[in-house]
Amino acid sequence: MMRRSECHPLLRGTGTGKFTHGFSTAEMDTLTSICDTLLPPLPFNSPTTTTPAEKAFYQVSGAQSPIPEEVAETARKRGLIEIVLLVRVVLWILATRLGTLLLCGSLCFCEKWPFVCKFSEMPLEKREEALRRWFKNKVFTPVRAALALIKLVFLYVFFSRVDVNGDNPSWEAIKYVPEIDEHPSKSSDARPLEKGIIEPNNETESSFKKSLLQKGIRIAGDDGHTLSVECDVVVVGSGCGGGVAAAILASSGQKVMILEKGNYFIASDYSSLEGPSLEQLYEAGAIFATDDGKVLILAGSTVGGGSAVNWSASIKTPDHVLQEWAESHKIPFFGTSEYQVAMDAVCKRIGVSEDCEEEGFQNQVLRKGCENLGLKVEKVPRNSTTGHYCGSCGYGCRKGEKQGTDSTWLVDAVNHGAVIITNCKAERFILERNKNGSMKKSKCLGVIANVWSDNITKKLHIKAKATISACGALLTPPLMISSGLRNKHIGRNLHLHPVLMTWGYFPESNSGFKGKSYEGGIITSVHKVVSEESKSNPKTIIETPLLGPGSCAVLVPWVSGLDIKQRMLKYSRTAHFITIVRDSGSGAVRSEGRVSYNLSEEDRENLKKGLRQSLRILVAAGATEVGTHRSDGQRLECKGIGKEELEEFLDSVSAEGGLLSLSKDWNVYTSAHQMGSCKIGVSETEGAIDQNGESWEAEGLFVCDASVLPTAVGVNPMITIQSTAYCISNRIAALLRK
Numbered sequence: 001m002m003r004r005s006e007c008h009p010l011l012r013g014t015g016t017g018k019f020t021h022g023f024s025t026a027e028m029d030t031l032t033s034i035c036d037t038l039l040p041p042l043p044f045n046s047p048t049t050t051t052p053a054e055k056a057f058y059q060v061s062g063a064q065s066p067i068p069e070e071v072a073e074t075a076r077k078r079g080l081i082e083i084v085l086l087v088r089v090v091l092w093i094l095a096t097r098l099g100t101l102l103l104c105g106s107l108c109f110c111e112k113w114p115f116v117c118k119f120s121e122m123p124l125e126k127r128e129e130a131l132r133r134w135f136k137n138k139v140f141t142p143v144r145a146a147l148a149l150i151k152l153v154f155l156y157v158f159f160s161r162v163d164v165n166g167d168n169p170s171w172e173a174i175k176y177v178p179e180i181d182e183h184p185s186k187s188s189d190a191r192p193l194e195k196g197i198i199e200p201n202n203e204t205e206s207s208f209k210k211s212l213l214q215k216g217i218r219i220a221g222d223d224g225h226t227l228s229v230e231c232d233v234v235v236v237g238s239g240c241g242g243g244v245a246a247a248i249l250a251s252s253g254q255k256v257m258i259l260e261k262g263n264y265f266i267a268s269d270y271s272s273l274e275g276p277s278l279e280q281l282y283e284a285g286a287i288f289a290t291d292d293g294k295v296l297i298l299a300g301s302t303v304g305g306g307s308a309v310n311w312s313a314s315i316k317t318p319d320h321v322l323q324e325w326a327e328s329h330k331i332p333f334f335g336t337s338e339y340q341v342a343m344d345a346v347c348k349r350i351g352v353s354e355d356c357e358e359e360g361f362q363n364q365v366l367r368k369g370c371e372n373l374g375l376k377v378e379k380v381p382r383n384s385t386t387g388h389y390c391g392s393c394g395y396g397c398r399k400g401e402k403q404g405t406d407s408t409w410l411v412d413a414v415n416h417g418a419v420i421i422t423n424c425k426a427e428r429f430i431l432e433r434n435k436n437g438s439m440k441k442s443k444c445l446g447v448i449a450n451v452w453s454d455n456i457t458k459k460l461h462i463k464a465k466a467t468i469s470a471c472g473a474l475l476t477p478p479l480m481i482s483s484g485l486r487n488k489h490i491g492r493n494l495h496l497h498p499v500l501m502t503w504g505y506f507p508e509s510n511s512g513f514k515g516k517s518y519e520g521g522i523i524t525s526v527h528k529v530v531s532e533e534s535k536s537n538p539k540t541i542i543e544t545p546l547l548g549p550g551s552c553a554v555l556v557p558w559v560s561g562l563d564i565k566q567r568m569l570k571y572s573r574t575a576h577f578i579t580i581v582r583d584s585g586s587g588a589v590r591s592e593g594r595v596s597y598n599l600s601e602e603d604r605e606n607l608k609k610g611l612r613q614s615l616r617i618l619v620a621a622g623a624t625e626v627g628t629h630r631s632d633g634q635r636l637e638c639k640g641i642g643k644e645e646l647e648e649f650l651d652s653v654s655a656e657g658g659l660l661s662l663s664k665d666w667n668v669y670t671s672a673h674q675m676g677s678c679k680i681g682v683s684e685t686e687g688a689i690d691q692n693g694e695s696w697e698a699e700g701l702f703v704c705d706a707s708v709l710p711t712a713v714g715v716n717p718m719i720t721i722q723s724t725a726y727c728i729s730n731r732i733a734a735l736l737r738k
Contacts, residue, residue: 021072026095027088031072033120034091034147035154036063037127040561057173058565062158070161071154078287080593083149090146094119103143104130128560135558135631136664145293152554153287159568160275160550168549175572176518176549178272179392189268192407193303196414197264200423200453208456215419216255220463227458231257231419232736234447234464236426236479239305240721241705242470243405243413244346248729249466250416254736257462258410258418259449261425261471262302267400274548277395281309283474290587290595294658295496295669296554297595299474302396303422304406306472306718309394310672311522311546312382312402313716314352316343317723320537321713329710330682331691333727342726346719349412350383350403357387360520362544364513365506365575367525369621377527380543383718384521391519394546409722423452424460429467429483431698442484444701466700466732468693470725473674473707478592480678480688485697489688493679494587495712496597496671499578500607500655501545501555502614504623506573512622516572522546523716529579529606529613538582539602540610541715542617545578552576555668559633575618579610580673582714589677599657599669607655615650628653632665673717678707692735693728704728 023031039062044055062068075084093099097116100108107126108117119127134140134147162168171177191197198211212229213219221228232254235242242258250256263280271277278286283299290297300306317339326335333339356379359367370377382388383403390399400407410420430445446463469476477491506513522545528538547555549571556567567574587597599607611628618626619638627635636649656663681687684696687710693702704725706717713720 019066019069019073021069021076023072023076023088023091027091028068028072029120030091030094030118031150032063032068033127034131034150035068035071036061037124037131038062038151038154038558038561039158039564040124042562042565051173053172054569057170057569060170062154067154067158067161070157071150074153074157074287075149078153078284079149080291083145083293086142087146087149090143103134103140124561132559138664148293151558155553155556155564156287156550157275158550159553160278160548162273162275166271166273170568171549174549174568175516178274179390179398179519180272189266191266192411193264193414193420196418197303197420197422199264200421200451200456203453203455205456205458208451212419216417217257217419222458225458226461228461228463229257230463231255232464233257233466233468233732234259234462235468235470235704236447237305237470237472237475237705238303238410238420239300239405239470239472239705240307240718241472241725242305242468243307243409244722244725245468245470245704245729245732246413246418247409247416248726249733249736250413250418252733252737254466254733256413256418257464258413258420259424259426259447259462260303260420260422261452262422264303264406264420264422265308265396267396267398270396270398272392272395272398274395274550278550281396284593288593290597292596292658293668294599295498295595295597295671297474297496297674298670298672299472299674303420304404304410307404308396308406310404310718311716312384312388312393313523313543314347314350314381314383314719315526315715316347317720318714321711325710329680330686331680331710333691338727339723342723343719346722346726347381350408350722351385352381352383352719353386354379354381355386356382356521356524358389358520359524360389360391360522361513361515361517361573362575362577363520363523363525364515365504365621366527366542366544366577366617368512369617369619370527372620373616375527375617377525380523380526382521382524389520391522391546393522395548421451421460425450425452426471426479427459427482428479429469429698429701430461430463431484431701434699438699440695440697440699442698444695444698466702466736468702468704468732470703470705472705473677474589474595475592476703476705476707477589477677480695481590485695487684487688487695487697489679489681489686491590491677492586492588494589494595494597494677495583495675495709496587497580497673497675497712497714497717498583498597498599498603498607498669498671499580500611500657500667500669501576501578501629502611502618503574503576503627503629504618504621505570505625506575506621506623508573510622510624517574517576518546518548518572527613527617529610531609539606539714540579540581542577542579542610542614545576547576555629555670557629557631557633563633575621575623577614577618579607579614581606581610582712586676604655608653611653611655612650615653616646619646628667630654630665630667634665673706673713675706675709675712675717678703679710680708692731702728702732
């Protein structure tokens with residue numbers, strides 16, 4: 001594996017050894033013993049042909065320094081405050097004999113006075129049994145929630161952490177080698193946004209002001225605390241919606257400012273390393289869950305937003321969805337040539353190709369399994385070349401071949417004079433009472449923003465003719481609500497495309513499929529799960545995911561330390577399928593970092609259908625073992641099974657979810673698509689914005705991101721978001737010309 005220098009952009013701060021978690025010594029003793037229980041040192045009893053790396057992996061302990069300290073630090077930094085407090089209370093209770101007796105019962109009895117052990121003093125087998133009880137018994141639901149956070153953070157830290165050279169000692173054993181091109185093309189060093197971007201971390205207060213002036217931004221005032229500037233249009237966010245809006249409006253002659261709270265990275269900056277990449281490229285470092293812990297959420301947070309880190313799938317909006325939006329939701333442009341032209345323009349600009357020259361391991365499995373069952377499997381268009389064979393695009397495309405907004409629409413924007421400010425987070429929109437006789441109560445004059453830099457202490461007061469919120473379905477509603485808007489649809493109707501996964505193990509001896517699970521294009525094939533009543537309107541699709549070792553370990557059910565080590569040793573040849581449902585259930589996001597979500601019974605049934613179909617496909621493809629990620633470790637050995645035995649297993653598959661669920665066997669859902677939390681409506685009683693993307697409450701305030709979609713899309717939504725943004729931003733341009 002190629003070594004990486006300490007100064008690599010995505011490795012800064014790695015291995016500093018500085019911890020500020022605040023956990024007490026007693027709490028840390030208990031946490032360390034839990035880490036040791038989750039991944040304990042074990043005697044080695046495998047065949048002599050096993051590698052030295054695998055032997056070392058069996059003998060390693062999760063308690064080794066500094067892993068428990070990093071777990072505490074990450075939990076404090078990323079967990080919801082009430083869950084972190086719960087974790088600390090549970091750790092404190094287990095640091096006492098009375099508390100351990102309360103939670104562990106007779107498991108903590110010992111032969112020496114005072115005949116009761118603290119948790120950290122209990123033998124491994126009894127600690128393991130205690131953890132199993134807490135995970136299964138609904139009486140221990142609060143303990144389950146605390147333990148689940150520890151398990152999630154610990155396994156993620158253990159399998160994704162790297163030293164300053166980009167190494168993790170477990171990777172050799174599990175046969176994981178990050179996709180690092182030792183000879184990247186010279187174009188990967190190009191900075192296509194250079195002439196339009198301002199990075200406050202590289203500026204002083206005086207040079208920052210000078211940079212704004214040099215790039216054509218008008219300075220209106222500076223009172224020492226706030227720097228006031230003026231432009232025609234300010235766009236908050238640079239992802240699928242914001243990138244398109246910035247390009248369209250800048251090319252129409254408007255002076256555009258784009259605010260992005262993340263950093264700017266180019267192809268050669270990307271490391272292909274899971275831990276550092278997720279930390280710097282995703283919202284909350286990719287450790288972000290709904291309030292009840294039911295759904296783990298992935299959302300991009302960098303220049304280019306989700307388009308910089310998504311899995312390249314470029315699927316046009318299905319016809320039945322457009323018809324539903326045009327007719328049932330009464331949004332006409334979704335049913336017109338205007339939208340079709342937009343989709344064609346978007347696909348052309350981001351270089352969508354229909355074919356794939358070579359599929360990776362997981363997609364080979366999906367295609368072969370479907371073919372063996374006589375099921376239809378379709379190619380997935382991608383915004384990259386047909387020869388693109390990158391399995392780590394979710395960590396930024398190091399090959400520089402994926403065409404996100406950071407290499408397409410934003411380039412168009414800066415070429416027309418747009419200015420992008422990184423590390424800049426909008427605080428609130430500037431609203432005043434509307435005095436021009438408009439039916440709208442307020443008028444938006446711009447936005448107040450904070451610059452995240454030690455070098456710059458001033459706030460930005462940005463005055464603009466039009467203000468566009470494009471910070472995504474998770475952040476647009478909190479920003480609007482904190483600005484004083486009160487439309488009842490803001491923050492509601494949040495759809496997540498909830499996902500459950502299945503897996504199948506294909507040993508190296510199975511020569512029918514070449515490669516590793518993490519190699520090749522992430523999504524190149526899709527199977528749509530149809531039924532007699534939904535042949536033209538599938539509610540569920542099956543695709544393949546990117547799962548680095550840390551993410552995989554987080555999702556794998558924990559049954560015992562031995563079991564999880566054995567599962568992870570199969571990592572490189574385990575194919576995963578994702579079942580994505582077009583959810584009719586919905587959630588809400590009213591404040592930043594706080595998401596609630598409810599799955600409907602219909603969604604649960606569709607997920608079960610998708611999981612069962614996935615397992616059939618894996619078995620048909622030749623897996624020696626298949627399973628789900630349900631908490632009980634549900635799995636099936638495939639050798640010699642008949643149809644009846646397979647169907648009996650499939651009948652046991654369920655989609656119950658949530659750490660706080662009362663079910664003893666439960667799943668944790670994931671989501672990489674968030675939509676609909678600020679939807680378009682024909683009136684303010686039907687939506688938060690009108691068909692021009694303008695707020696029903698505030699003149700001059702527009703929304704141009706995934707939050708405007710009326711419902712879930714049912715497929716990867718990038719093309720839908722960009723096409724909708726294309727229509728809305730052209731309408732904004734027309735309004736400004738008037």
